[in-house]
Amino acid sequence: MPLVIALILLVVGSLLFHFLSPWTFTPLASNWGMIDFTVDLTFVVTGIVFVAVNLFMAYAIYRFRYKEGARAKYEPENKKLEIWLTVLTTIGVAAMLAPGLIVWAQFVNVPENATEIEVVGQQWRWTFRLPGEDGKFGMTDSRLISVDNEFGINPDDPHGDDDVLVDDAIVHVPLNEPVLFWLRSKDVLHNFTVAQFRVKMDLVPGMETYMWLEPTRLGEYEILCEELCGVAHHAMRGRVVVEELEDYQAWVASQPTFAELQAKPPGDPVLGAASYAVCAACHGSQGEGLLALNAPKLSGQDPRYLKRQLRNYKIGLRGIHEDDVNGRIMAPMAATLVNDAIIDNVIAYIGTLPDTPAAATVDGDIAHGAKLYVLCANCHGADGQGIKMNAPRQAGMNDWYLLSQLKNFKQGLRGHHPEDLGGKQMRLMAQTLQDDQAMRDVVAYINTL
Amino acid sequence: MTIALVFLAIIMATALGWLVRQTLNTQPWNANDPVENQPGRGVLNIDPAKIGLLSFIAVVTSLFALFLSAYMMRMKLGDWRPLPEPDLLWANTAILVLASFAFQLTRNAATRGRQAAMKIWLLVGGVCTALFLLGQLVAWQQLSTGGYLITGNPANAFFYLLTALHGLHLLGGMWVWGRTTARVLSGADVESVRLSVELCTIYWHYLLLVWVGLFGLLLST
Amino acid sequence: MAYVAIADRDHEIEHHDPTTFITKYVWSQDHKVIAIQYGVTAMFVGLIALCLSAMMRLQLGFPNSFSFITPADYYQFITMHGMIMVIFLLTALFLGGFGNYLIPLMIGSRDMVFPYMNMLSFWVYLVSVIVLLASFFVPGGPTGAGWTLYPPQAILPGTPGTDWGIILMLVSLALFIVAFTMGGLNYVTTILQARTRGMTLMRMPLSLWGIFMATILGLLAFPALFVSAVMMTLDKVAGTSFFMPAIMSMGENLSHEGGSPILFQHLFWFFGHPEVYIVALPAFGLVSDLLSTHARKNIFGYRMMVWAIIAIGGLSFIVWAHHMYVSGMNPYFGFFFATTTLIIAVPTAIKVYNWVLTLWQGNIRLTVPMLFAIGFIFTFTHGGLTGIFLGNVVVDLPLSDTYFVVAHFHMVMGVSPIMVVFGSIYHWYPKITGRMFNETLGKWHFWLTFLGTYAIYLPMHYLGFLGVPRRYFAMGDTEFMPESAFVLNQGITISALFVGLVQLLFLYNIIVSLKKGKPAGPNPWNATTLEWQTPDTPPKHGNWGDELPVVHRWAYDYSVPGYHDDFIPQNVPADATPATSEHGSDT
DSSP states (O other): HHHHHHHHHHHHHHHHHHHOOOOOOOOBBEEEEEEHHHHHHOOOOHHHHHHHHHHHHHHHHHOOOTTTTOOOOOOOOOOHOOOOOOOHHHHHHHHHHHHHHHHHHHHSSOOOEEEEEEEEEEEEEEEEEEEETOOOOOOOGGGGOTTTTTTOOOTGGGGGTTTEEEEEEEEEEESOOOEHHHHHSSSOOOOEEOOOOOEEEOTTSSSSSSEOOBBBBBBEEEEEESSSSSSSSSGGGGEEEEOOHHHHHHHHHHOHHHHHHHHHHOOOOOHHHOOOOOOHHHTTSSSSSSSGBBBBOTTTTTHHHHHHHHHHHTOOOTSSSSOOOHHHHHHHHHSSSSSSSHHHHHHHHHHOOOOOOOOOOOOOOOOHHHHHHHHHHHHHTTTTTTTTTBBBBOOOOOHHHHHHHHHHHHHSSOOTTTTTTTHHHHHHTTTSSSSSSHHHHHHHHHOOO | OOHHHHHHHHHHHHHHHHHHHHHHHOOTTTSOOOGGGGSSSSSSSSOOOHHHHHHHHHHHHHHHHHHHHHHHHHHTTTOOOOOHHHHHHHHHHHHHHHHHHHHHHHHHHTTTTHHHHHHHHHHHHHHHHHHHHHHHHHHHHHHHHHOOOOOHHHHHHHHHHHHHHHHHHHHHHHHHHHHHHHHHHHOOOHHHHHHHHHHHHHHHHHHHHHHHHHHHHHHHO | OOOOOOGGTEEESSSOOOOOOOIIIIOOOOOHHHHHHHHHHHHHHHHHHHHHHHHHHHHHTTTOOTOOOOHHHHHHHHHHHHHIIIIIIIIIIIIIIIIIIHHHHTTTTSSSSSSSHHHHHHHHHOOEEEEHHGGGGTTTTTSTTTTOOTTTTTTTTTTTTTHHHHHHHHHHHHHHHHHHHHHHHHHHHHHHHHHOOOGGGGOOOOOHHHHHHHHHHHHHHHHHHHHHHHHHHHHHOOOOOOOOOSSTTTEEOOOSSSHHHHHHHHHHHHHHHHHHHHHHHHHHHHHHHHHHHHHHOOOOOOHHHHHHHHHHHHGGGGGGGGGOTTTTTTTHHHHHHHHHHHHHHHHHHHHHHHHHHHHSSSSSSOOOHHHHHHHHHHHHHHHHHHHHHHHHHHHHHHHBBBBBHHHHHIIIIIIHEEEEEEHHHHHHHHHSSSOOHHHHHHHHHHHHHHHHHHHEEEEHHHHHHOOBSSSSOOSSSOOOOHHHHHHHHHOOOOOOOHHHHHHHHHHHHHHHHHHHBBBBOOOOTOOOOOGGGGGSOOOOOTTSSSSSOOOOOOOBBOTTTSSSSSSSOTTTTTTOOOOOOOSSOOO
């Protein structure tokens, strides 16, 4: 008897849970309403079977419960009943399969006029490429990938020159226009997913895959990687911005092309020296950093990292949290570097400064720190020198600064802006350090590198 | 995966055809069939050891079929550069045919109870097989000195992999052969080793077949 | 010499009973001892995997609260948990454990056909388990590539355990396959060739059909895993490019070129999908016998059940790519595989109907094994129906790689087969040990496990609908996840830890009942199948005393009209009149 009641309660409870649960599909933001319809249809058919089978079973258990002297019926088979059940099941299955296949045919066949966007995945970052004015992507080769050619575009292919490169994990797409995503990976499997769009597809190194959709709702949505790609899988996030066509076109125009990037002159250290004067006040004339002013060492740091952080300060992705006192001091300073050329010059000048390793100021359990650093090494390198195209150098920089930034990340003073995806990644990583002591330990270990 | 699927389809079709005949019209709950009509017997009138070997051959065939499926799929990708098969492989093939032939003669001698002939052909079969294996090693040597290293191209890698796999299966057979030979040399009578000899013969024929198939594939691609 | 069947040669074959402790219990060739060795080892690694899942749930429910769970640890836990549960627990327990114990007893044979190979099978399995567990103690720890071991990621830095862990994993799998093949050849040959007089194939209990078909699937499918393991090992160790395209790693170009990660996935799932049925088919078989015995009614539609097992087994080889709908394979494959996948739902549904119809008009005894069997029907129906979502290619698009998948396969491949494992252990415990287990504890074990697991997995499906991705160490502040989803996650964790602890009841019960249980007698459930008709309980070496039993009827003669008892053992002659029919052993 308790079993009968339990089965009935489970069936009723499941139904109630289904209808009352606040956890359900996110509001749809693409043309794939048919997918939601197929899901609903599947729910109805499978729901009926679930309820029918289990309630029938509960009834059978109640009605034919053990009674002394009672006797079961001897009935080896009942062909008619079995055939009926088979036919009904087949019909039910076909009812679910047919719409599924129709929608899949739509998914497989891409509309002719779709806007093309290439999604490039790497451990653990998204970047994007657009075909530019000629509408054709330049050929790529993984062997050509380098710091100066992150997308591995073949410089001899004229189609590549006008390719628009988005070196950031944020992509914009036009509203109500079909968008074809070409998916490419530089290293391992990834998966491009935006829950609100419903569709997803793997990025497979060595080949190009695709998927298409038509965004139907303005807004910003999170891109998640949904194919296990290593220890920072969960921190591989991006954003997609759905906007009106004009806004989209303006965004495209604001992004650099491959030819522009290739032709861009390197920063001029001589000009940069002048601009650096304002930085020198805190960071020191040799970029050696000054603890008293909480200004970290700059010399020897990855120029791409310096550039990204200056940009983040300038456009308000960093140094905006009210408790981030030092960041708030830096933000207006970064604003004094009025354009990209000046920033390039300053960074070029910093590149000429002598790189003397900073003195150690943080103590900790080095052995414990070494264990913790295993995780960090995946991006920052086993020797803490940073990995180009991925993450900045840590070894030989100011340890007190590393410590303060780890705390900032963990507490959300840095990397909390939704568009600071590098910062968000680091936040997720800093959260794995349980307490201040763990942070000290890992920094103490970095000092030994 | 076509090759693997074809193989499976054949196995399934055989099994199903047989099962249909066995089961379709029986009404198992009808206990009135006299027990004499239901003798305790295997489904095939052969020794369980042979059934075991045949099942094992099915497993090994599945293994090779899957390797071949992988071969065909990998071959279609752009970087495939076929390697020149050493001529030595023709000689090796001939030796393996000889080995298989010798085993057949061993089996014939065993069923007719001719101990001396059985002993000789058993030894010939083993020696030929050893020569084949040696020949395969020499072929490897020739290829690697010719610059066809395992890392050079997937075609090379598959060549080494498939020949190694086939060779390992032969080596496994050689272990059984060694045990049988030891018993024959220490004077065991024909009757007591006949089953082992029969099993070896089936296995050698099978591995010859596999080799011919592999060699044909390597030559044609 | 003409061929003489084993059953007819019984008197010629000498049976040497083992005499020393070592030959009796350690290097034993007795199928019953090997079965127990398999079972105990499998349950031991299963407990380890259960502890790993507890750690994973702790991290998921209470992210970043435990310093002993780093992202690397987490991915190592999920990998080892998955691999152990699927291969080293469920496959080994159903086939190595129940298969070994039940096949000779149910077909009326004295042992397996190749007892020596059967013994080797267990010892190689044990070595594979040891190699697997050794990876916890090597530098870098076990692999964290996920149980699917997808390259390139499985063999590149950025994933834990790429130096040693992955190699040990591949070696361990290869060993397991060798062990399984040795056992499997035994099971197949024994069922084909060693059945006793009168035991036709269609008189076999469904347990044996399930085990038989699962073994065939295993023998043909495990080579695919072997092939992919060998090729991946070469890619890792020798630098070949079977699966490895030209790629970057840690900012450097690697020397691989031209390989295809998708090729690995095809090979892996060519094994991986039949593997699902390698676990499910024995469960289908065993539960059919539990239901029939405890409902005192013949299994409904026996022939249909046999054919459904065969159909599912055959179809399971042509559905593999439904695991790869979003893998980037040629999308046109989706049409074919969605269709075959949903076709497989039909024979599966028939099995569910027939189980429920077996209860109909029965005389249902809610014993502990029966409770678990009914729990199986409920959870399997649930898991099977959610499988229809994922098998239908477009429905899979939003749900693939989310917690919906996790909930689905745990329901269908975790909870429901485990229900059968528990039910079957309780059912055959009196035969294996000669003693009854504690009924009350068994019932508590059922209720807490059944309700507890549903509390874990029902809500988990809905996290999947929300879009929560699987294999995430932490969700952080994912924008579409409301605060309530995190609370739900905590609830799931608490249920999971609770269910994990409840299993101690089971362990306590089966260990203490070994000594304290009531003597069970030869046939406590009044069952018809041959294993309950042995002259000794537990059966002695050689199982049948002087004479092999002779089978006169199918395995489901329950409540036959005109007979006094509500069951007629398989070895009771057909002409035995109702008045003289006896129960118990009459061989």
